[in-house]
Amino acid sequence: MAELPQPRLWGLWVVLLSAAVLTLGFVAKDLPGFTTNEFTVDQELSRNHDGFLTAVAMLINSVFSPAGGVVIIALTCVFLLVVRKSPVNAVAFGAVSAAGWLSSQFFKAIVERQRPNPALLFDPLAPETGSNSFPSGHVALAVGLAWAVFFLARNTRWARLAAVLGILVPVVVACSRVYVGVHYPSDVIASFLAATAAVVLVAAVWNRYQGSILPRIPLLGRFGPVAPAADSVHS
Template identity: 35%
Template sequence: MATLLTHARAARPAQLLRLFLGILLPLIIVGVVAEDVLERARFAFETPLLLWIHAHASPALDQLAVGLSFIGGVTIIAPVSALILLLLWLRNRPLALFWAVSVAGAAALNLVLKLIFNRARPELWPRLLTETDASFPSGHSMYSMAFVVALMLMLWRTPFRPLALVLGVLFTLAVGVSRLYLGVHYPTDVLCGWLAGLAWVLGVYSIMHARRSV
């Protein structure tokens, strides 16, 4: 009994930290930005930042950005997610459910948000990629964040945690920055994609963890 109480007290600060920094704070930031996006407000820093990034463009960086965008898009990351789901389903059904709701749920939520906000994409220079859907929030950023956070949570109590943490953060950052470099998103699209993906997965984890499913 004493051991259980000790574990409960130790877990409470971590749960509160996850709730505030991982869910509430990101949702507050997304909400503030989303309100301005709905009102078609402009963020003064976005165009200068995108133009500054574009000023450093080069053929090599063009290829790198297109490659990162391709890897972080549905063509690659969706089949990888489906393969992980299949492996989890064969070995651990609760984890498979967590993975499906986290990753597929984030993708579905992103589609809904794009329809709601319907933000036009930047038109600052001729783009290397053609994108036809809405800009806010960035689907690449939201999906890659959901993918990485869900994976890190599943590997958190394993020896692979440091590797997953480092590679996951680098991958998510690289995908998001590539979208800015290519001029297909505003910075707030990418930021809110990251934050929404983070909050979604941690929210799913908190609910399922409370039910002792994950």
């Protein structure tokens, strides 16, 4: 991960993806009837909960929670740093996954959309209130991790599996958040765009600066060689 895939005109991609997130967020929040129509999906799912699906959704609710996200990212970074002795991969994995995840907090603060009202659900599984519905942090975490895992595996025999799981897992997490009743469909859709925008931005910054910054951190050198400056990769 000394070099990360970086699209051409990456800045334009960041702007367009971010604009799409904000447009969707303000339309969902302010357009009359939009939220009401979306909420019918949450209500319909709430009336038809299944024991197995509920168990899976609640497991996802815990695994991809803020605490779960910290544990997943921290343990993976420690594994890459200590066991694999790859400080570059450890820092890059942490930066990419955390950026994708934290992108949700940035857009939440701007849009401030109210969560679905649990009092109007037939079977609220994890009642939450507040103005932090858009976009979903759980889904943003899943997307950030998916990109980080794919970048880590892209030149190995695990690349195809990482790509498949990188699509499948975030989609399952997204569906679970609507199933639980804590997000609207547009919340989870926006998370894919928001997290990807953050990953594109971090990849560009990483390719530009990691070679000059990481070698100056003495602690990283104890675990293995730190990559020199690398040219940007375009894909």
